[in-house]
Amino acid sequence: MSKRKIKYKFTAVIFVTIIFCFALGMVFNVFDVGRDFFAYYNSISRPKEASIEKMKDAICSFEYATNDNIICKMDFIEFYGLTQRIMNKKIVTDYNYGALYKTVYDQITFTVYHKDLNNAINNTTALADGLKKSEIPFLYVQAPYKLPPQISGIENIKIHQLPPNINEYGNSNADNFIEALNNRGIKTYDMRPDFWRSGMSQNELFFNTDHHWNIDGAFLATTLLENYLNSNCGFNIDPEYYDKNNYNRKTYKKFFVGSMGRRVGITYGGVDDFTLITPKFKTRYTVYEKENELTKTYNGDFNNAILVKKYIDPKADISEDRYAVYHGDNAELIFKNHFVDSGKILIIKDSFGIPVYSFLSTGVSEIRALDMRLFKGDVLDYALRYKPDIVILMYNVDTFSDIMFDFK
Amino acid sequence: MLFSSVIFIAGFLPCVLFIYYIILNKSRQAQNILLVLASLFFYAWGEPRFVPIMLASATGNWIFGILTEKYRSNKRISKILITIMLIFNLSIIFVFKYLIFTLSNINLIFDTSFSIKSVELPLGISFFTFHAISYVMDIRRGKVEAQRNFLNVVLYISFFPQLIAGPIVRYHTISDQILNRKETFEEFSSGVCRFIIGFGKKILLANNFAGIANLSFTLSQHNECSIAFAWMGAVSYTFQIYFDFSGYSDMAIGLGRMFGFKFLENFNHPYVSKSVSEFWRRWHISLGSFFRDYVYFPLGGSRVETKERLILNLFVVWFLTGLWHGANWTFIVWGLFYFVFITFEKLTGFEQKGFNSLKHIYTMILVIIGWVIFKSPSIGAAVSYLKIMLFMSGSNLIDSNASVYLKENICFFIAGFVFSLPVTQNLTRYLAKKNLEDNYLVEIARAIALAFVFLLAIAYLVKGSYNPFIYFNF
Numbered sequence: 073m074s075k076r077k078i079k080y081k082f083t084a085v086i087f088v089t090i091i092f093c094f095a096l097g098m099v100f101n102v103f104d105v106g107r108d109f110f111a112y113y114n115s116i117s118r119p120k121e122a123s124i125e126k127m128k129d130a131i132c133s134f135e136y137a138t139n140d141n142i143i144c145k146m147d148f149i150e151f152y153g154l155t156q157r158i159m160n161k162k163i164v165t166d167y168n169y170g171a172l173y174k175t176v177y178d179q180i181t182f183t184v185y186h187k188d189l190n191n192a193i194n195n196t197t198a199l200a201d202g203l204k205k206s207e208i209p210f211l212y213v214q215a216p217y218k219l220p221p222q223i224s225g226i227e228n229i230k231i232h233q234l235p236p237n238i239n240e241y242g243n244s245n246a247d248n249f250i251e252a253l254n255n256r257g258i259k260t261y262d263m264r265p266d267f268w269r270s271g272m273s274q275n276e277l278f279f280n281t282d283h284h285w286n287i288d289g290a291f292l293a294t295t296l297l298e299n300y301l302n303s304n305c306g307f308n309i310d311p312e313y314y315d316k317n318n319y320n321r322k323t324y325k326k327f328f329v330g331s332m333g334r335r336v337g338i339t340y341g342g343v344d345d346f347t348l349i350t351p352k353f354k355t356r357y358t359v360y361e362k363e364n365e366l367t368k369t370y371n372g373d374f375n376n377a378i379l380v381k382k383y384i385d386p387k388a389d390i391s392e393d394r395y396a397v398y399h400g401d402n403a404e405l406i407f408k409n410h411f412v413d414s415g416k417i418l419i420i421k422d423s424f425g426i427p428v429y430s431f432l433s434t435g436v437s438e439i440r441a442l443d444m445r446l447f448k449g450d451v452l453d454y455a456l457r458y459k460p461d462i463v464i465l466m467y468n469v470d471t472f473s474d475i476m477f478d479f480k
Numbered sequence: 481m482l483f484s485s486v487i488f489i490a491g492f493l494p495c496v497l498f499i500y501y502i503i504l505n506k507s508r509q510a511q512n513i514l515l516v517l518a519s520l521f522f523y524a525w526g527e528p529r530f531v532p533i534m535l536a537s538a539t540g541n542w543i544f545g546i547l548t549e550k551y552r553s554n555k556r557i558s559k560i561l562i563t564i565m566l567i568f569n570l571s572i573i574f575v576f577k578y579l580i581f582t583l584s585n586i587n588l589i590f591d592t593s594f595s596i597k598s599v600e601l602p603l604g605i606s607f608f609t610f611h612a613i614s615y616v617m618d619i620r621r622g623k624v625e626a627q628r629n630f631l632n633v634v635l636y637i638s639f640f641p642q643l644i645a646g647p648i649v650r651y652h653t654i655s656d657q658i659l660n661r662k663e664t665f666e667e668f669s670s671g672v673c674r675f676i677i678g679f680g681k682k683i684l685l686a687n688n689f690a691g692i693a694n695l696s697f698t699l700s701q702h703n704e705c706s707i708a709f710a711w712m713g714a715v716s717y718t719f720q721i722y723f724d725f726s727g728y729s730d731m732a733i734g735l736g737r738m739f740g741f742k743f744l745e746n747f748n749h750p751y752v753s754k755s756v757s758e759f760w761r762r763w764h765i766s767l768g769s770f771f772r773d774y775v776y777f778p779l780g781g782s783r784v785e786t787k788e789r790l791i792l793n794l795f796v797v798w799f800l801t802g803l804w805h806g807a808n809w810t811f812i813v814w815g816l817f818y819f820v821f822i823t824f825e826k827l828t829g830f831e832q833k834g835f836n837s838l839k840h841i842y843t844m845i846l847v848i849i850g851w852v853i854f855k856s857p858s859i860g861a862a863v864s865y866l867k868i869m870l871f872m873s874g875s876n877l878i879d880s881n882a883s884v885y886l887k888e889n890i891c892f893f894i895a896g897f898v899f900s901l902p903v904t905q906n907l908t909r910y911l912a913k914k915n916l917e918d919n920y921l922v923e924i925a926r927a928i929a930l931a932f933v934f935l936l937a938i939a940y941l942v943k944g945s946y947n948p949f950i951y952f953n954f
Contacts (some may be wrong), residue, residue: 080669082927087672088497094490127528139486145942152939163884164692167944235888237880303928330511335943 078144097143098222108137144283146337146391153337162235164336172336175233177273179280180332181218182343184242187472193252195477196465199242200258202452203463209305209322212253212260213297213466215424216267216285217242218278226268242469249472261300263293279344282330283470284395289349290427291316297428297466305462309415313435323347324384328394338390346394348384349427350375351434356411362404378430395423398430403446407433418460420444420451422469446474449480455468481525483675483731484682486941492522493735500739501663508659515639515739516631523603524641530602533572534638540568542633548619549626555717558620564811565616572611576602581807603831604644606804610770611637615651617774617948623652632658641735645728647766650773654741671737673930677904678715678730680933681723683940685899688892689720692885697855699881700865706879710868712886714848717855719896722751726762751900754839755831756846767804771797794823803852807952810862821846 081083098105113133117126142148164172169182200210220229221243234240243264267277270292278319281324285293295314301307312318326343333341357377359370370377382388382395399405401423407430415436419429421443433439440458442451455463467476481488496518504510544565551557574582576599583594615636618624627633635658642649696713699705705713729746736743750762760768772781779793795816802815817941825831830839849866856862867873886893911917 080923080926081665082923083676083930084665084669084672086927087676090490090934091494091620092498095494098490124529131525131528135487138490139942139944142486142490142938142942148935148939148942151936152943155936155939159888161888163888165688165943188560235490235880235884237884318949428903 076163082386094142098138098141101141101143105134105137105141108140109133112136134236146334149335150337150339153340156336156397157340163238164340166335168335172332172417173234173238174340175219175274176230177233177275177280178342179218179233179278180336181234181283182332183219183238183240184217184245184470185239186241187245189245189249189252189472191474192249192472192477193256195479196253197256197258199452199463199479200253200256203455204281206456206459208455208460209462210411211305211462211464212250212258213300213464213467214246214250214260214262214264215293215422215468216264217246217469218274220268220274221247221264222267223265225265228271229268229274245472246469252270259304261297261304263296265299266296267293279328279330279395281328281333281341282395283332284424286344286399287349287395287427290398291319291349291425291431293351293424294428294431297432297464301462307415307461308438309435310444313351314431315348318352320350320352321347322350322403324386324394327386327390329391330395331393334391343390345383348397349431350379353434355409355434357433358408358410359399360404360406360408361399361402362406363402374430374434380432394425398427400426401443401446402441403443403448405429405439405441409433409437409439412437416458416460417462417464418455418458419464419466420479422467422471425466428466444478481522483728483735484679484937484941486938487525489938492518497738512635512658513631516635519635519638519640523638523643526644527603529600530605531578533576533602533605534608535634537569537572537608537612538634538637539569539630541565541615542627542630544568544616544621545626545633546628549615552622562616562620566613568938569609569613573605575599576605577789578803578807607646607648608637608643610648611642611651613774614648618650618652618655624655627658639736639741641732641739641741642743645725645732647729647732647743648770649743649766650770653744657741661742663740667737667740667742671734673734673926674737675734676930676934677730678734680725680937681727681730681899683937684933685892685896686720686722686724686727686878687940688889689716689723689896693720693855694888695881695885697861697865700868701861703873703875705865705868706876706882707868707871708878708882708946709885710865710875712882714852714865714869715893717851718751718848719893719900721851721854722747722900723896732864744947749900749902749905751847752840752902753843753847754836755825755843756818757825757831759843759847760822761816767801771801775800775809790826791823794826795819798822808857809859810856812855813859813862814850817846817850817853820928897946 078473090467108326109130109267110133113129116133117129121129126351162174162352164174166172166182172180172182174180196212203210206260212479219233219242220226220231222231246262246264250262267289270277272288272292277285277292279286284290292313295316295413298307298309298311302309302311303414324346327346329338330344333343351374357372357374359372359377361368361370378399379397380464383392383394383400385392393400412435415438417429417436417439419425419432419439419441421429421441429439429441442454444451481492496514499514500511504514520531520535523534544561548558548561548565551561580596580599583596586592587594615633619626627636636649636651636654637643639649693713693716696705696709696716700710700713726747744766746764746766748762748765750759753759753762776793776797780789781793782790784790784793798819799812799813800815801818802812805811805814806865852865852869853859853862854867863898864873868875871935908917911919911922914923
């Protein structure tokens with residue numbers, strides 16, 4: 073073989089090997105591709121769509137499924153993250169969010185754009201008015217978000233953490249929402265000032281690789297909420313239940329890559345430690361988990377009835393959603409605490425609520441949690457039948473979407 | 481289907497290559513049938529509803545081809561046939577691409593109220609229609625024989641590498657290859673390299689520049705764009721459209737070679753040009769040569785008796801060039817913008833005079849201004865954007881967008897600048913001069929570099945970055 077005939081052939085062999093590996097990988101992953109295809113197709117296809125539109129939906133779903141199941145997907149994302157790190161990029165393009173940003177505290181976050189809040193305000197008002205007629209108190213709790221608002225007393229935390237050209241509207245949306253509710257006479261608790269003035273650093277309060285607060289941040293939020301309920305809503309919860317000295321802390325080092333981290337890779341976003349906080353005191357629960365008319369029941373103490381231990385299994389992949397260990401996203405959850413005989417709370421929550429209702433349940437007799445992404449019933453009817461001592465709506469600043477306020 | 485998609489790289493391409501080379505390697509006819517079916521599938525993946533339109537175009541032109549050949553010696557019938565063929569092809573493109581634009585302008589001028597439902601533009605309609613016209617015209621001119629086999633015409637018109645965004649492959653350049661091409665591993669390998677280069681250009685460069693360009697043009701419409709960011713946006717779009725379109729052409733040429741087809745080049749480093757005329761000899765060469773051969777020369781070209789006639793010929797060509805790109809006044813003005821400067825250069829003998837560096841700056845400034853007109857949604861928006869660039873809007877000199885996006889994308893700007901120049905050509909020439917071109921180490925280094933580019937582009941693809949193709953709209 074002459075040297076001339078060598079030209080480009082190594083490249084061709086490598087290329088052909090790679091694309092055939094991809095193809096074989098797709099064949100081996102055929103069940104995953106199929107599962108993702110049907111899941112995505114069912115989420116975008118509408119029943120009365122024309123057949124040509126259904127075909128387009130199917131094509132779109134198949135592209136999504138193959139993209140998501142390409143072999144070595146995470147390795148490619150790591151490679152991508154490595155290049156972003158080498159280029160010292162603070163803005164990373166993202167298919168879903170448009171862009172992700174690395175803050176001055178090396179935390180990965182998205183930004184929230186300016187939102188029309190009218191629907192959220194009207195639906196919340198209707199719910200609060202409905203409850204008022206039956207003398208059930210209502211409280212809106214504004215949970216914080218990874219970027220702090222412009223408030224005094226948090227000199228230890230920088231307000232401007234993003235590249236200077238980036239506009240962020242999460243906190244201003246929340247300000248507007250709270251102001252509108254207050255103007256309509258609806259009780260609100262803006263947790264953000266107390267939360268950020270706690271003296272803890274941002275890295276101690278939020279995961280670096282996830283948009284959620286970490287377990288310490290959620291625990292702090294629970295103590296603030298308990299304090300507010302006792303001071304302003306006639307509750308008489310024993311503060312001992314929320315004294316951190318009465319809790320065990322177990323920190324798993326380099327244990328968690330959150331949803332933001334999975335999008336940019338470990339090389340770029342790093343790995344978080346994960347601290348599991350559980351009561352030292354004795355507890356006994358019955359937990360009902362309701363989903364699609366099926367009910368699962370769990371009995372035992374906090375660790376056995378509430379924690380979902382598969383999420384903190386050290387053998388599980390590092391990208392496992394550790395945060396969901398405090399009984400994650402379900403349409404309806406009921407926590408019955410057999411050691412406390414007063415206090416019934418109905419909480420309508422987003423994912424920030426997950427550890428909060430778990431911790432809060434230690435000091436009251438019953439907590440029920442509804443997630444509007446999954447709960448298909450009428451919230452007012454549910455509350456009138458349940459007759460809680462209070463209905464709490466607790467959302468973070470990114471939750472002003474119609475589905476989360478569709479209470480009917 | 482996009483070349484720059486996981487489904488193409490991990491599914492479509494390996495399947496077609498496997499069937500083509502392993503299962504059907506003994507029969508050319510079977511291979512051609514496979515390529516036809518694959519091409520229709522490729523097209524249907526993006527636009528299932530428009531497959532019949534493309535097949536109707538192929539059927540009509542197959543018949544026109546046979547009739548044109550039969551009556552080639554009869555000038556009158558031949559002329560009638562060509563006229564009907566042009567009406568047939570241009571009607572298809574007119575209905576889908578220009579009807580709404582025409583009616584809205586008629587309504588505006590004559591205060592009428594013709595209305596029509598919005599018409600979705602079939603993917604690549606301008607390209608497959610021009611392929612079809614080229615097929616019949618080349619038969620009329622006696623350059624080639626008409627295809628008796630319908631599938632071969634469908635293959636020429638719909639062959640997936642060049643179907644959606646070109647290059648505009650002229651029939652006489654590949655007619656022989658449809659049945660008599662010879663696939664070699666050497667040719668296949670060079671096709672692979674070419675494909676990877678195009679793949680990298682598109683995903684690693686064009687997609688990154690797209691974000692900056694889109695943001696600056698959006699902000700300019702809200703008067704929130706500084707002068708520096710307007711320039712950055714215009715330069716980004718200049719890079720984006722080059723790497724996007726030349727990247728697609730590289731991939732098309734590379735894929736063609738993988739299946740034994742040799743397409744002519746479509747780009748030749750247009751941003752090194754020292755005149756606007758030279759730019760158009762290097763940019764979208766297949767479109768320029770199409771208009772030159774089928775419009776400009778038949779009108780008399782530059783060998784006409786009067787300057788006025790020359791100017792008229794140039795006007796027609798550049799008006800059509802602008803119009804071909806889309807049904808919007810911005811494209812027409814963009815075409816006429818080039819008409820003005822090319823006419824100026826022709827009449828003054830510009831290319832033979834002056835300093836090369838100054839001529840290069842002059843050319844690039846005009847090209848960038850041209851792209852601003854091209855990208856803007858309306859003439860008003862283009863004027864507003866140009867006013868910002870030319871310090872006529874009162875905008876700030878610099879803003880945080882300019883500084884942040886420059887800092888974030890400095891690597892891409894450097895790469896964009898470097899790879900706009902004939903770097904790889906010069907490197908290849910240097911290696912040849914040093915007798916290193918076929919050295920094993922050089923070959924391994926080349927393979928590693930290209931594999932790196934390919935895998936990195938896949939990483940960007942898997943990550944799901946912004947991934948449009950500009951020329952899909954034409």
